[in-house]
Amino acid sequence: MVTYMHNMQKITTKALICLTRKRKKTIILTTVFLVLSVTMLSGILIYHSIENALKELREQFYGCINVNAVGDENFPLTPNLASLAAEKIGADGFTGVTICYLSVENISLIPGRFTSSGEPAMYLTRLNSCRDSSLARDFTTDALSLSQGRHLAFDDKGKALISENLAEMNGLELGDRITCVVTDDLVTNAKTGLGGKYEFEIAGIYQVKQKQGSSDSRAECDILDNALYIDESTGFQIEKKIWNQSPYYANGLTLWLKDPEKLEHAMQILKDTPEFAPQYYHMESNRAEYDHSSQPMHQTEQILFIFLAAISGIGAVFLIAILSMWNYERMPEIGVLLSLGLKKKIIVLQLLLENSILFLTGFLMAVPLTLLCSLLIGNLGSIEHIALSLGDIFIAGIAVWILCGFSALLSLIRIMKKSPSEIVTTIM
């Protein structure tokens, strides 16, 4: 161990002497390593930025599987069935939707087609009953966005979300109450419970982000600003009263997966579940939409990967060429060392150590340089997620170091394949 340490110390000293005395070569090679490291780090930086953006897109996008009963009322989508489906595919959440149309009593709706004629339908609006309003399609696609209060949760009772415009028009705030009535209307199609009143406390106010164009020709109930989101419990209560049915999701079930990449597999699991026989339930996912949205990023990711591989390859060839040339120049020195009795492996170790020291110097200079550039680019271009983690730096460091070591070894093969006498011949 002492001998080993002593040898290592000698090798290190010799390597350092060589590097400090051969300044020109040291500077050139350090610059090569610096450029290579900056390229690698930048590549990893951009690669991770794309990966993060894709991750965010996935999280924002939310993969969903919509399940709808195929016309047969004998196979309704009950909450139990929905729970079973969610459990089977390991869904991150699910929400069933039941839509019913009731008339508002104590507020006015945003005027539409019926307001000018004064028809009763001018009070009729759509109530979207959902288990978790944050998972409702309009909110996940960002057509609507909660601006005040909170979303509706599974255990809510008598709560509602209304739009900013509707709240403003009627001077409503969080905590105020809205009353809805079951009216005899074709749209409501109520069998019983006519005149039944349901009161909702405003739990949240949402902003309509999706432009709908002129509302004059549109029925009041079709205007997004007029829609109310109500809790599932009250929704089921209304459903039971007016249609005399046990609770079920009349307008389908949506199962959510944070990672859209898992959609295909989840769909297959559902299709293989006997309770969801395809003849009774129709299923579709938004995978195609996700693929469409993420395609440019995936392509950029692939291009970048090829670019990084190419840079590594070209860098390696370039390094091998430079190192071969320089190491070949050092053949007389290697000959002298061999004749002095130094082992080939010791000489190789010294040359590798020299390259490693230069690589480390170049790499340590590259890290702050790349970080600075990433900050500048991030600030100038308002680009998020441009950051290097310690792990990235470590991985890049190891990768470039292996590349350098590999190049140095290849450059030495030509020399080391020679016999000592062939090498020493160059000096005799």
Added chain:
Amino acid sequence: MIKTEDLTFYYHEYRKILEHVSITFEKGNLYAILGASGCGKSTLLSLLGGLLTPKVGKVLYEGTDIAEYGLERHRQDHVGFIFQGYNLIEYMTVAENVALTAKQSPETALQKVGLEKDLWKQNVLKLSGGQQQRVAIARALASDKPVLLADEPTGNLDEDSAQAVLDILKKSAHEEGRCVIMVTHSSALAAEADEIYRYTDSGFQTEDYDLAIFSDTENVPETIHINRNKKDGDIHA
């Protein structure tokens, strides 16, 4: 100490460089190997130093075949090289060159070769040829190897420097008990050796007689008597 037994070497079988060479070199002696350019003198040094492997025969160090001992180990433990072109590491100082494989104190070795202390920290390229060769010898001495193989050690030096180098080699052999084997073209230089081996058409031959080969060399007396195993004072013309 070190000897060859029926040594044959060639790069191409049809042109043998050395054939059936058996020579013994003893410690405490300075040997000179004479011969025309390309006759195989340096090849013999390479074989003795374990840089080449014999095609036939063997090199024995203290009775052991160096191939069995390991050529790398043989170079590490037994033989030191001194080259005509000095072959110092050009980016190192005098002291650093000597310290490369030093087992003895580099300072002592530098003192032995008479190199002034103020030169020790200088880059070797700033020294004269004679000084550089002394550094090379100091490097070989510092590595404390029993056999010194010198390939034309004075080939690039002027007369004074050549004499100084030769004196160091002689001292190393006679006072420190090393076996110093020197390849040279110079008959005058060879004349100072304890024993001369001359390569002729019939192989290496010991010259312990009037040397006819010197007769055509201007600066050398026509007859020189070299007595085998005699020290400095015993050599007489």
